[in-house]
Amino acid sequence: MGVIMSEKKYTKDHEWVSIDNGIATVGISNHAQESLGDIVFIELPSVGKSVNSKEEICVVESVKAASDIYAPIDGEIIEVNNSLEGDAAIINQDAENTGWIFKMRVSNPSQYDELMTGDDYKKFLEE
Amino acid sequence: MPLDIPLKNFHEINGAKMVPFAGFNMPINYKTGIINEHKNVRNHSGIFDVSHMGQMLLEATDLHINNLEKYIPLKLKNLRNNRSNYTFLLNDNGGVVDDLIVSLIDINRKSFLYIVYNASRKNEDEKIFFKCAPNAEILHVKNCLFAIQGPESIEVLNNVIEIPVDMHFLDIDVLKYKNNSIIVSRSGYTGEDGFEISISTDQAEIFVKDLLENKNTMLCGLGSRDSLRLEAGLSLYGHELNENITPIEAGLSWALDKDRLNDTALNGNKILLNQLHNKPLNKKIGLISVNRSMLRDGMILFDRNKNNIGKITSGCFSPNLNKSIGIGYLNLNFDEEKEIFCEIRNKMELVKKTNLPFVKKNYKKNGSYNE
Numbered sequence: 065m066g067v068i069m070s071e072k073k074y075t076k077d078h079e080w081v082s083i084d085n086g087i088a089t090v091g092i093s094n095h096a097q098e099s100l101g102d103i104v105f106i107e108l109p110s111v112g113k114s115v116n117s118k119e120e121i122c123v124v125e126s127v128k129a130a131s132d133i134y135a136p137i138d139g140e141i142i143e144v145n146n147s148l149e150g151d152a153a154i155i156n157q158d159a160e161n162t163g164w165i166f167k168m169r170v171s172n173p174s175q176y177d178e179l180m181t182g183d184d185y186k187k188f189l190e191e
Numbered sequence: 192m193p194l195d196i197p198l199k200n201f202h203e204i205n206g207a208k209m210v211p212f213a214g215f216n217m218p219i220n221y222k223t224g225i226i227n228e229h230k231n232v233r234n235h236s237g238i239f240d241v242s243h244m245g246q247m248l249l250e251a252t253d254l255h256i257n258n259l260e261k262y263i264p265l266k267l268k269n270l271r272n273n274r275s276n277y278t279f280l281l282n283d284n285g286g287v288v289d290d291l292i293v294s295l296i297d298i299n300r301k302s303f304l305y306i307v308y309n310a311s312r313k314n315e316d317e318k319i320f321f322k323c324a325p326n327a328e329i330l331h332v333k334n335c336l337f338a339i340q341g342p343e344s345i346e347v348l349n350n351v352i353e354i355p356v357d358m359h360f361l362d363i364d365v366l367k368y369k370n371n372s373i374i375v376s377r378s379g380y381t382g383e384d385g386f387e388i389s390i391s392t393d394q395a396e397i398f399v400k401d402l403l404e405n406k407n408t409m410l411c412g413l414g415s416r417d418s419l420r421l422e423a424g425l426s427l428y429g430h431e432l433n434e435n436i437t438p439i440e441a442g443l444s445w446a447l448d449k450d451r452l453n454d455t456a457l458n459g460n461k462i463l464l465n466q467l468h469n470k471p472l473n474k475k476i477g478l479i480s481v482n483r484s485m486l487r488d489g490m491i492l493f494d495r496n497k498n499n500i501g502k503i504t505s506g507c508f509s510p511n512l513n514k515s516i517g518i519g520y521l522n523l524n525f526d527e528e529k530e531i532f533c534e535i536r537n538k539m540e541l542v543k544k545t546n547l548p549f550v551k552k553n554y555k556k557n558g559s560y561n562e
Contacts, residue, residue, distance in 0.1 A: 101208075101219075101220060101224055101225055101414070102224045102225050102226045102508075104226075104483070104485070104508040104515075105483040105484055105485055105508070105515065107484065107536070123536065125484070125485045125508075127225045127226065127414060127418065127507060127508045128219070128225070128414060130485060130487070130536075156224075
């Protein structure tokens with residue numbers, strides 16, 4: 065399915081978040097997929113799970129290493145991108161669109177406002 | 192600070208991602224990524240800069256050979272000219288100081304042992320080499336080392352230098368490139384046919400550019416080198432091998448000269464003899480993850496009752512099998528019919544034991560370092 069984006073924001077852990085009607089879609093940034101290299105496996109979070117921001121909730125594995133994915137904000141996981149289970153490389157091809165990882169019902173929208181804008185994230189990467 | 196290899200700039204211009212490895216900044220992969228490089232080596236060929244590795248020349252005198260036989264479990268006196276041998280340096284307990292390739296070659300009508308050894312073990316190895324042969328010459332300060340691997344590597348090389356038609360796997364020779372001597376062996380560590388070339392640093396870049404004229408070859412990094420050697424079931428120092436493991440425990444007794452084990456001049460000979468007759472406690476095995484979760488070095492193996500039965504020493508994604516694979520040691524008391532689990536992120540994941548190698552070797556006959 066396609067993903068409709070509000071303004072995309074970014075975390076320091078190199079994840080992106082966009083919110084639509086109180087539902088956040090989350091993935092890893094294009095920069096993150098580039099530095100991970102070939103992604104070969106993803107352990108998706110459980111649907112229905114309540115999570116707090118900065119909590120480790122799932123893992124992507126590249127050929128070289130495993131790296132944790134954190135909840136960017138508080139909420140409940142309501143959907144995961146099952147197509148990644150068969151083909152995690154979608155994240156390499158299209159990290160910030162069809163490579164989305166999970167959706168969550170946001171319990172604290174102000175946390176979203178505190179995340180970096182695309183421009184801020186670019187600056188963050190240059191630092 | 193990690194050191195740079197001579198062609199660092201060349202690699203960066205060609206899109207290498209450089210990472211520190213064994214004290215050097217090394218290309219881990221180029222733009223198309225590890226999996227693509229891996230497949231290109233299996234299907235065509237790939238060029239690896241392995242100039243971080245140690246290269247040593249020792250004059251093959253009786254004295255030097257006698258001294259080295261304390262550490263190396265081969266009959267060095269009987270080495271055949273123009274042949275390479277996979278072997279080890281052993282410590283007092285028969286543990287592996289390093290694994291290496293020792294070859295006998297003539298340079299300017301003098302006979303030399305040419306030794307290639309691991310970058311991570313340079314200090315330990317060189318201490319031994321200089322003790323055995325004080326006038327030994329470190330070659331890696333002036334020569335780069337490249338591996339060309341894959342079924343088409345003979346074509347890639349033949350475009351640039353003339354490879355003797357009777358050169359088989361583990362043969363080695365001093366050949367000419369643009370009127371300069373280079374050392375060429377038919378060998379490598381990917382399970383494929385291939386060559387390793389030691390060439391003067393001055394000529395290294397132009398040589399690699401010449402090789403790249405073949406449009407089906409590509410530069411490959413240490414990432415694919417690791418997944419290729421793992422699929423081929425080949426051991427890597429620091430993973431399957433260390434000072435506390437003997438070659439026999441590592442399933443490499445084929446590489447020992449059995450007569451030398453009776454020679455008290457060989458380090459650890461009694462321990463090795465004993466192990467040869469009484470099976471060691473652990474067995475090196477291949478593992479495949481049943482779900483796709485990656486097996487990684489250091490993960491512990493358990494039986495259904497959560498008893499520790501072994502550990503993983505190397506793991507990666509296998510592009511050929513499209514599965515997560517690993518090499519590990521399994522306790523021989525374990526009933527091999529039973530299920531094996533690996534603890535991955537606090538979960539017990541089922542893994543399947545399999546024989547090594549995962550991918551059949553494709554060497555060009557004569558001799559072998561099959562495991």
